[in-house]
Amino acid sequence: ELPGRLAILPFRNKVLLPGAIVRIRCTNPSSVKLVEQELWQREDKGLIGVLPVRDSEAAAVGSILSPGVGSDSGEGGRRSPGGSGGESTKQDAKSGKEPIHWHSRGVAARALHLSRGVEKPSGRVTYIVVLEGLCRFSVEELNARGSYHVARVSRLDMTKTELEQAEQDPDLIALSRQFKATAMELISVLEQKQKTVGRTKVLLETVPVYRLADIFVASFEISFEEQLAMLDSVDLKVRLSKATELVDRHLQSILVAEKITQKVEGQLSKSQKEFLLRQQFCR
Incomplete structure (x- = not known):
């Protein structure tokens, strides 16, 4: 069962497909916060959404750990999915932020494994996350929740x-x-x-x-x-x-x-x- 809303992890210049299993290292503060609140603190492994973003439209902060894995990307404000126009882009232009153009379709992913690490001497928290792609979804609405994003989604793959x-x-x-x-x-x-x-x-x-x-x-x-x-x-x-x-x-x-x-x-x-x-x- 696909929830009506999913927390969104951006994939820079890469796509996660259903059935694929990827292992990534989350270092960006927004991605770390997403993992902590949506996955780490849950007793059962939760679901998140993975959306592709283009290399030129998002800052790469994570690092690739295995082939075919995109790294996590930077933060952004409120966004409308998929398009390059719209009010969100205009607002970003006024505020001086580079707009992030999300792809309008993504894949719901299940966390198979999580591990937490602390970098020395900075004390920065990082996470290793193993994700399995489950099914395609379409983004109906994308909004900021603190430092990361949450989308209202509808299932695309057949029942x-x-x-x-x-x-x-x-x-x-x-x-x-x-x-x-x-x-x-x-x-x-x-x-x-x-x-x-x-x-x-x-x-x-x-x-x-x-x-x-x-x-x-x-x-x-x-x-x-x-x-x-x-x-x-x-x-x-x-x-x-x-x-x-x-x-x-x-x-x-x-x-x-x-x-x-x-x-x-x-x-x-x-x-x-x-x-x-x-x-x-x-x-």
Whole structure:
């Protein structure tokens, strides 16, 4: 169940997708306050919202601890989500503050683990937070609560009943098969390359395909715009099409790299043979 309001953690130039797990270090005072009030003081691990913000529109204060993780960003006043205009931008311009343009869609995240640290000699409190993305939401209203932000949100991802109905669509079934086939080919290539046999193939048969699409894409190094496009792909057909394209592109890049490596190794091998023949001839 998604609450009607969520405290918002900004992700600088990065996107958290449902199903992905990230580990971040919060050092910014506003993010530290959010963690203390919304997560640390709760007996059960709470939910927060993660919203992307652009690199040029927010100050990076946190540090990245793992691939695909955005750092926390600076403070701001009252904001309207998504747009670059509006009263909030005008007010910020008058007050001399740089406006923060939040993306209008984000992901609700569950805190899987929290740890608190104190830096020496400053005594500054920091937090390590492990978050799991759960579902997409749309921001209806975004307001400041002290030093951090809280948004009124509405769920975008389908409910379980809606998903069961959608999965009967022949077009969606065909897209699901195409995605799984491409993903399976990528996994096979990676396993041969790394000489290992993992459990990813089992996940392809057990994890719902709409969730797999997000998880696979979250593991790739892609542009911020492509990450946003995936986040905005609420329609399952659009999401699977985008995910299949990205998985195939990743697969092709590996295959091309392997072909180049084989050609280089072949040329080196040929040169070595010629060198040995010359050495024998000189003797």
